[in-house]
Amino acid sequence: MKKVALLFTTAIMMGGLLAGCGGSDTETANNEKNAAANTTTNADSNSASGSEGAAEDDISGTITFLTNRTDMIDKEYVDYAKRFKEKYPNAEVKFEAVTDLDKTTKIRIASGEFPDVVLIPTVPNSDLPNYFAPLDDLGLNDRIYFKDYKAFEGKVYGISAGGSTTGIVYNKKAFADAGITSVPKTLDEFYAASEKLKASGVIPFASNFKDQWTLYPWASELPSSIAGNANLNNERANTDTPYTMDNPYGQGMTIIRTMYEKGYLEPDINSTNWEQSKKDIASGKFAMYLLGNWVIPQVIDSGTTSDNVGFFPMPYDNSGKTNVALAPDWAYGVNKDSEHLATAKAFVKWMVEESGFDDFAGFIPVLKDKQPSVAQLTEFNSFNPTYIEAVSDTNESTAVVNKAQIVKEALVQEFVLAKDPQKILDKYNESWAKARKAVSK
Structure with missing residues (x-):
């Protein structure tokens, strides 16, 4: 780091x-x-x-x-x-x-x-x-x-x-109307703010789950931040089991799984729409994204003022300190x-x-x-x-990813919806191990 x-x-x-x-x-x-x-x-x-x-x-x-x-x-x-x-x-x-x-x-x-x-x-x-x-x-x-x-x-x-860096893009008026007086600095505060938003009639978090690509931070930027290690994705090439419940990948994906289980995501995550979500964030129907700063102008252009859009680091634990990806x-x-x-x-x-x-x-x-x-x-x-x-992807890690045909956003989808998320990790680890063996020959 x-x-x-x-x-x-x-x-x-x-x-x-x-x-x-x-x-x-x-x-x-x-x-x-x-x-x-x-x-x-x-x-x-x-x-x-x-x-x-x-x-x-x-x-x-x-x-x-x-x-x-x-x-x-x-x-x-x-x-x-x-x-x-x-x-x-x-x-x-x-x-x-x-x-x-x-x-x-x-x-x-x-x-x-x-x-x-x-x-x-x-x-x-x-x-x-x-x-x-x-x-x-x-x-x-x-x-x-x-x-x-x-x-x-x-x-x-x-x-x-x-x-761009990755963080929480949020509607300030939605926060204020829900009685949130300061942005969350810990994971518990983040969940508590989400609960207040839900109680106020606002959908706390726009995942755009169906569109898939919007889930990338949960399997890449956030795990690297949790680990404090820009080489986390590259270091997968050194193991047959890169995905575990208690490592940064499992920890990051568990947060969005928890959000789903608590009803903080869209009511029907299988019928989300990216373009509409920007309008919904702008209007305050939805309160938050976890995305890069690149989305901020798009939200503003979708029907709000710059003063109504905020941006803060995603709190992934209760330490009060955060690492953020820079890439x-x-x-x-x-x-x-x-x-x-x-x-x-x-x-x-x-x-x-x-x-x-x-x-x-x-x-x-x-x-x-x-x-x-x-x-x-x-x-x-x-x-x-x-x-x-950020550092460049190594040839070794890229070769394994391509051979295993790992789509990180699909991994997040399966992890969130699974009855047993460990089985999903086992499945991806198995594919990873086979690919790793194949490219090493």
Whole structure:
């Protein structure tokens, strides 16, 4: 466990922090139908070049960006395409959005046919050179955080779209109306607040259980926080029984299981809806999420004011102290076989420097000299959490996960609903042990 470096601390003191979703597994997907939109707009140009080694004339042709932000199709991405073309009049960008980003992208890169720019899926870093072009010539390496997260043998193959930390996003009015005068700092206080919310007629916690992807913190960020160990997920590769009731994985999932048993989740967890839940948090029908700071702007845009949305660290025990995950979100990668390589790289650089996506998405900027715009991070930091800075997945752990076909969010679902959660852990441990043996041969 380690504190964030001085530069991170400086950013915190300025009113923000630096992070990302190891989820990158950190999924900022939206539960909408798969969509694609092509946008082309002619405009006058600026004269800047797209990358350190690319001439203006090289930035031409049409590229496609594969994204998980289905909600931005026909909206913000139209503006992005227009602005990118204003800078590079000989270039155009199209956007294709999918809901199951990781799975879809893996299938497409394995086929050898995938778009010019993608968000890099969960593949071993040693495989990155097989699919992606190095981005070291963009002149960003010394200006960004997490540059080693998607790197191999000294070359950078992915640049994070931004960062986030995970905590409780809550409706302040719902808390006040329920008689909650201060945010919970211990697990017992968290359950007590949930009981007050339930008694006031508010659904305490939005799990979006059916949508599955929203459950990622319970099997990744929260266990790492409980353990105070950024390498927890990687260390699974050293054992045949990574999941036990009394280790950080079991402890984290037991909290949401308890919430379910006490009636603190949605009344019908099998008919939840992600887009509607944002409106319900905004209105106060639901009171809380456990998600990254990236969701805060989406809640505000769904019908409330920034002053009504708060953010605090998830209390997972009764010590009054908390660790929180600090990790990059999805990373932009460029198809090494793109017909318009210079244009694809220029688009990545433009997304990082000029698009404003990090502010729109509620991310902590990946650029070291840019301050985050999410005001709620000030409240979050006032609780003095200890940040656990994410590390890259090792080849060993990634190989076992892929061989065992472990979907951590599915594990959470099964654990919560099982009559005997130990049997679920036994099942996943068995799959893990077989996969571990297979990849070690």
